[in-house]
Amino acid sequence: MRHVTLQTAGDGFATLLLDNADETNNLVTEEFIAELLDMTARIAADNSIKGVLVKSAKASFMAGADLKLMVQGHATRTLESAYALSQRATAMHRAMERSGKCWVALINGFALGGGFELALACHYRILERSPKAVVGLPEVNVGLLPGSGGTQRLIRIAGVQAGIDLLLSGRAVKADEALELGIVDVVAPLEEMDDVARAWLAGSSDPVKPWDRKGWALPEQRGLIIPEHAARMTMATGGLHLKGASNPAPAAILSCIYEGAILPFDKALAVEGKYFARLLTNPVSRNIIRTTFLSKAAAERGARRPGGGPKATFRKVGVIGAGMMGAGIALVAAQSGCEVILIDRDQATADKGKAYSERFTEKRLTRGTMQADGAQALLDRIAPTDDFARLEGCDIVIEAVFEDIDIKADTTRKVEAVIRPDTIYCTNTSTLPISRLAEASARPDQFIGLHFFSPVEAMGLVEIIRGNRTSPQALAKALDFVALLRKTPIVVNDSRGFYTSRVFQTMIHEGARMLGDGVPAPVIENAARKVGLPVGPLALLDEVTLDLPLKIIDQALAQDEKGYVPPAGVDVMRKMVAMGRLGRKSGGAFYDYPEGGRKQLWSDLRDHFPSSGDYDADEVGRRLLVIQALETARCFEEGVIETPEDGDLGSVYGWNFPSWTGGTLSYIDTIGIATFVKDCDALAQKYGPRFLPSAWLRDRARAATTFY
Numbered sequence: 001m002r003h004v005t006l007q008t009a010g011d012g013f014a015t016l017l018l019d020n021a022d023e024t025n026n027l028v029t030e031e032f033i034a035e036l037l038d039m040t041a042r043i044a045a046d047n048s049i050k051g052v053l054v055k056s057a058k059a060s061f062m063a064g065a066d067l068k069l070m071v072q073g074h075a076t077r078t079l080e081s082a083y084a085l086s087q088r089a090t091a092m093h094r095a096m097e098r099s100g101k102c103w104v105a106l107i108n109g110f111a112l113g114g115g116f117e118l119a120l121a122c123h124y125r126i127l128e129r130s131p132k133a134v135v136g137l138p139e140v141n142v143g144l145l146p147g148s149g150g151t152q153r154l155i156r157i158a159g160v161q162a163g164i165d166l167l168l169s170g171r172a173v174k175a176d177e178a179l180e181l182g183i184v185d186v187v188a189p190l191e192e193m194d195d196v197a198r199a200w201l202a203g204s205s206d207p208v209k210p211w212d213r214k215g216w217a218l219p220e221q222r223g224l225i226i227p228e229h230a231a232r233m234t235m236a237t238g239g240l241h242l243k244g245a246s247n248p249a250p251a252a253i254l255s256c257i258y259e260g261a262i263l264p265f266d267k268a269l270a271v272e273g274k275y276f277a278r279l280l281t282n283p284v285s286r287n288i289i290r291t292t293f294l295s296k297a298a299a300e301r302g303a304r305r306p307g308g309g310p311k312a313t314f315r316k317v318g319v320i321g322a323g324m325m326g327a328g329i330a331l332v333a334a335q336s337g338c339e340v341i342l343i344d345r346d347q348a349t350a351d352k353g354k355a356y357s358e359r360f361t362e363k364r365l366t367r368g369t370m371q372a373d374g375a376q377a378l379l380d381r382i383a384p385t386d387d388f389a390r391l392e393g394c395d396i397v398i399e400a401v402f403e404d405i406d407i408k409a410d411t412t413r414k415v416e417a418v419i420r421p422d423t424i425y426c427t428n429t430s431t432l433p434i435s436r437l438a439e440a441s442a443r444p445d446q447f448i449g450l451h452f453f454s455p456v457e458a459m460g461l462v463e464i465i466r467g468n469r470t471s472p473q474a475l476a477k478a479l480d481f482v483a484l485l486r487k488t489p490i491v492v493n494d495s496r497g498f499y500t501s502r503v504f505q506t507m508i509h510e511g512a513r514m515l516g517d518g519v520p521a522p523v524i525e526n527a528a529r530k531v532g533l534p535v536g537p538l539a540l541l542d543e544v545t546l547d548l549p550l551k552i553i554d555q556a557l558a559q560d561e562k563g564y565v566p567p568a569g570v571d572v573m574r575k576m577v578a579m580g581r582l583g584r585k586s587g588g589a590f591y592d593y594p595e596g597g598r599k600q601l602w603s604d605l606r607d608h609f610p611s612s613g614d615y616d617a618d619e620v621g622r623r624l625l626v627i628q629a630l631e632t633a634r635c636f637e638e639g640v641i642e643t644p645e646d647g648d649l650g651s652v653y654g655w656n657f658p659s660w661t662g663g664t665l666s667y668i669d670t671i672g673i674a675t676f677v678k679d680c681d682a683l684a685q686k687y688g689p690r691f692l693p694s695a696w697l698r699d700r701a702r703a704a705t706t707f708y
Contacts, residue, residue: 003032004039012050013201014043019057026062028114028148029069030085033092040092044099051102051201053194054122061105064113064139067289074286082277089114089148090269093121102207104197108190111135112172117146120153120183123207124200126193127175127184135178138170140249142293143285143660147276151256152268156211158183160220160229160261164236167253211265220261233258246532246660247288252279283670287662290708291652295645296488304491304646305479306472312480314338318397318419320411322353322384325428326400328456331357333398334381335457336484341391342384350384357382360457391418396481398450400428408432409440416442424474426450426481430501431552434467434494445471448478451498453654461653462487465498488653490646492635496556499641500654503631503664505549505567507655510627511537512569517687518612519620521590521601531621532658538590539599545583546573568690575608623687625667626679628657630691632664636707637696644707665707677701 002021008014016039018026026032043049056062096103105111105119108128116135119125127133137146137154145151145167155163158181166173166181178184188196210216224230233254240250252275260268279285317333319326322344330342330353344350357379364370383390391397397419401411408427415425424446427437438447449465462482466475475491482489492499514524515538525536541549550573556564576582581589581602591599632647641647648663661667668676677693684691693701 003029003035006039006042008049011198011202012048013053013198014049014051015053015055016043017055017057018062023066024058025060026056026058026115027066028062028064028089028118029066030088033088037088037092037095040095040099043101044095049101051104051204053104053106053197053201054118055106056108058109060109061107061111062115062118063110064115067142067293070144070280071286071290071294074281074283077281079277079281082280083273085280086147086273086276087270089117090273093117093149094266094269096121097123097207097209098212100207102201102204104201106193106197107133107135107184108193109133110172113137113139113146113150114148117148117150117153120157121149123204123209124186124197125184126186126188126196127178128190128193129175129187130190131174133175134172135183136170136172137167138172140168140170140247140253142288143247143249143282144279145249145253145256145272145276147273147280149269149272151253151272152260152265154183155257155261156218156265160218160257161232163257164232164254167257168236168239168250218261223258223262246530246658247284248282249279249285283662284660287666287670288659291645291648291662291666292659295649296653299488299490299645299649300483300486302479302483304475304489304643306476309473309476311483312395312477314395314481314484316341316394318343318391318394318415319400320344320397320415321400321402321428322350323400324356325452325454325456326398327353327356328454329398329400329428329452330354330382331360331378331457332485332487334378336486338381338484340382341394342382343388343391344384344386346386347384350386354379354382354384388414388418391415394419394423396424396426396477398426398428400452403429403432405432405437408437412437412440412447422446424448424477426478428452431497431555433496434465435469438467438469444469446474448474449494449498450478450482451500453500459653460488461500461650462489463498463500463650463654464489464491465494466491467494488649490650490654491642492646492650493640493642495635495638495640497552499632499635499647500650501552502635502640503628503651504655505552506627506631507533507624508537508541508544508549509567509569510624512541512572513687514615514620514623515590515605515609516569516572517615518610519615520611521605521609523615523617524620525601527617527620528624530617531625532660533624534656537624538601541573542584542589542591542599545585546577546589547582549573550577565690568688572609579608622679623683625658625661626676626683627691629664629667629676630680630693630697633668633697634694636665637694647707669706669708673697673704673706674701 005017006014020026103122104124105122106126109132111119137150139145162181175187179187186196220229236254256272256275259271317338318341319330320343322342330340333340342350342353361375365375397415399411401407426448428450430451434449438444441447448470451463453459453461464478479489511524521538528536553566553570576589583589592602593599635641644665647665651657651664652659657664680691680693
């Protein structure tokens with residue numbers, strides 16, 4: 001067998017070892033289910049086995065289901081086949097707990113999803129005392145619910161209230177909280193877990209679970225006639241509407257909890273399986289899994305790396321510009337073990353850049369998440385200076401100076417006078433064309449764009465931009481560096497705004513245009529949140545400040561780019577700037593920021609932009625999604641992005657396009673490309689040609705050519 005092995009012992013307590021021969025982690029697969037069912041039948045029939053210790057040979061106990069299979073079979077999966085999958089896993093767990101033997105889960109590292117469902121099916125759970133040891137059921141985060149008894153065992157073990165919290169949040173629980181909730185029975189050091197398990201088995205002779213005893217029922221079995229339960233379910237349901245209903249998993253989980261609490265256990269398992277089947281056949285789960293797990297993992301493994309040549313190593317890194325962006329880049333490079341030369345115009349400014357890392361380490365020392373020696377070692381790796389000569393020997397240089405072509409050109413020449421010929425030069429910019437910036441370089445084949453997102457230490461995406469002369473070797477090195485930083489790369493080709501900034505701007509401009517068209521600001525912001533955007537476009541404009549997008553527009557107009565049309569919201573932005581409302585940093589634009597209070601929409605906004613009364617709140621949200629997806633399709637058509645994976649990763653991780661969609665291109669595939677084109681035409685008729693699909697997109701719609 002390739003997934004489980006059985007080891008017997010003289011005391012009658014056998015060890016079932018989980019050890020997936022094909023993967024780093026133990027996963028729930030069809031093969032695993034078949035093997036464990038067979039093994040459980042053998043254990044049940046063997047009178048010499050008195051109890052079972054379930055252990056892992058891996059670094060952690062068990063992850064959940066193999067997500068690749070969830071996506072790969074989606075196109076042909078039916079409700080019946082999805083339900084059957086759930087019931088096979090459910091039968092596996094029921095066979096364990098009804099085998100007539102007591103099972104003990106010895107949980108090392110993490111047990112998540114299907115891994116924790118396996119542990120919940122055991123009669124006793126021991127969790128390793130370790131900061132890395134966690135348990136949880138995170139399925140809601142991928143548009144699913146635990147499909148093999150997790151919802152029903154959890155509420156029967158920890159109670160309905162704890163079940164609602166854990167299942168709707170999907171959060172992982174550390175050892176002490178897990179013990180307090182009762183979802184594990186003991187927390188023990190790894191080396192003592194075997195002895196604890198055998199001692200419990202020696203003193204336990206009842207393998208019957210409480211819910212298998214006649215007459216046992218949850219207090220909530222009486223349903224909504226219990227006032228506390230009615231209030232609890234009402235509040236939880238109301239919370240779903242506040243967050244928007246785009247991900248169907250939370251509502252399905254609540255239904256499982258409510259209905260399952262009323263029913264006998266096996267009937268409750270059948271109900272859970274039916275809700276699981278609905279979710280597994282819903283495109284939302286496919287979208288989330290494909291982008292946030294499979295595509296993300298592939299990108300981080302180097303899916304876009306040009307073939308050939310060994311991976312580059314980076315010992316010494318130069319960072320030019322010690323502002324917030326440069327300071328953040330210096331921090332993450334030092335965290336990765338690199339020596340960092342942090343340069344700015346004078347020593348005092350460079351020192352301020354290092355102070356960013358000092359504040360970072362101080363916070364973590366206070367929280368206890370970093371040790372003093374580790375903090376000092378990190379800081380020792382950052383050398384602030386104004387001396388460009390110290391860049392000698394750098395393996396890579398990242399320039400993060402002010403967004404000005406002339407300043408960047410001067411910096412390029414100063415740096416290249418010092419660095420080795422094979423050192424790649426990376427410019428951090430969100431909009432300036434890489435090929436234009438590379439004109440200042442004596443080695444444009446080694447010149448590439450690295451667009452980090454702020455704050456660098458918190459944002460996982462890096463947009464890598466190829467100029468028209470960037471070599472494959474430079475791209476490979478850039479990808480190797482991003483991998484060293486443990487960030488997610490996307491690769492795009494040069495154009496104004498590249499990909500992420502270009503598409504993000506369509507959303508904030510559309511929000512501004514709506515305001516100018518008479519849609520009330522609260523409607524715009526709430527409609528955005530309803531479709532899954534975490535922040536409304538007006539709030540985002542306040543954060544980026546209005547003068548930044550206006551500066552980008554003015555640069556494009558000054559360069560008289562062919563066919564350039566100013567974005568839809570420019571007039572509203574100019575009106576706000578003329579009133580001195582520039583953004584949060586200058587006191588507020590669309591929002592006010594009272595000292596010590598929560599931000600609120602500017603009270604005078606309705607006077608300057610009165611409501612027309614002619615709007616559809618659902619259409620407002622759809623407009624925001626469609627305009628971004630349409631611009632992404634244009635980027636794909638123009639070759640700015642070359643794969644749908646890059647487009648979706650960039651949208652979800654670059655500017656938080658709703659994860660339930662899978663990203664901007666998955667959104668088009670999900671609603672259907674023909675339907676999408678039809679929606680665009682309807683919006684173009686009402687709001688203008690910016691919504692018109694190109695002939696290329698119309699051809700794809702006629703041919704039913706999807707992006708995936």
